[in-house]
Amino acid sequence: MKRELGVIGYPVKHSLSPAMHRLWLEKYGLDCEYHLLEIHPKDLADKVQGFREKKWRGFNVTIPHKVAIFSLLDEIDDTAKRFGAVNTVINHDGYLKGTNTDGGGFLQSLSHAGFAFHPAVKALIIGAGGAARAVGLALAETDSAQIDFANRTLEKAEELSAKVRETKASNVLTLERAEAELADYDLIINATSVGMEPYPDPQPLSLYHVSPAAFCVDLIYKPLQTTWLKEAEKKGCQTLNGLSMLIYQGALAFEQWFGIFPEVKGMEDFLINVLNQKESN
Known part of the structure; x- marks a missing residue:
């Protein structure tokens, strides 16, 4: 079964996470898709319930949901508690665990x-x-x-x-x-x-x-x-x-989902090209 990942936020169209994670998924031959998911705060609770489905491996969390999502998860690890925010969620057979890879x-x-x-x-x-x-x-x-x-x-x-x-x-x-x-x-x-x-x-x-x-x-x-x-x-x-921090927090999230710390060499140049393409469109 193809697994699913994504990043949730509002707005979220500017995110570089899909480009970054899709490249890693392809590199490691993982049968998984990464989505850009714009979720309004009023819809957050209902949408998080959907992430319990078996097809979802997990998801990233960005503004404005990093704090609001606390009460919607089954477990918040010590790192996320200390930082007061969740930026990564792992789905363990319907059990959602939040952590934070920003620091x-x-x-x-x-x-x-x-x-x-x-x-x-x-x-x-x-x-x-x-x-x-x-x-x-x-x-x-x-x-x-x-x-x-x-x-x-x-x-x-x-x-x-x-x-x-x-x-x-x-x-x-x-x-x-x-x-x-x-x-x-x-x-x-x-x-x-x-x-x-x-x-x-x-x-x-x-x-x-x-x-x-x-x-x-x-x-x-x-x-x-x-x-x-x-x-x-x-x-x-x-x-x-801040591009380097974005890459490394993403790599740590990827490791949470798959147990693999992905290759970061070349990712900065790749994302700079993505940014340039977005600006030209």
Whole structure:
């Protein structure tokens, strides 16, 4: 029997997951189809029930369903509970288990790019939403010294910082203070949507004081190089966009479904071509 996979969200037409997973399914000769499934929030409960059918191997979850889906699943693993979001569901004969591969995907993307953690690393995360939470809690498990948050709304950032302080030092900064103290940080991550197309020009934080030794990450991958990353390169910083995280979180989800960690070499170039084709259509 042909098995089914998919990604659910609203909207979801922009997702690169179908192209990525279809390539892996073909590579490993798996008799499985991957679908793009746009599901309105009001229909989520009914649709999730349908995923219990034997033909469904599992599915990915994106905005706005990552939290709402908690109450609709049979089991949430410790990783998803800790991150407060589900991005991958596995169907075990009608028993739906939720997990989260975002944090692990982020750490693997950093490692692949050559960033090495050590006890003196100080990280700054810009933002306090779901992406900031995934990145912050993942970093809290690494061999690093401090993970700070900068955000316009300090209350939201304080919630994340308090969670991180269970294992690491963590402070909350205004954007102005973060800009002034930027030279103190080894790893700086934009976890906001500032700079994303179709409004790619604004920057989440001034890099005037950044150290050229800093590693700057923007979780945005459309555009592939935001104005902020271009500025970081001008300052001499090593940079990384969000496409690598997308690939590694997808690979970890694929491993959950099939027990195979797929080949990631060449996937970035493949997805860049997909993005270019979408823009030309």
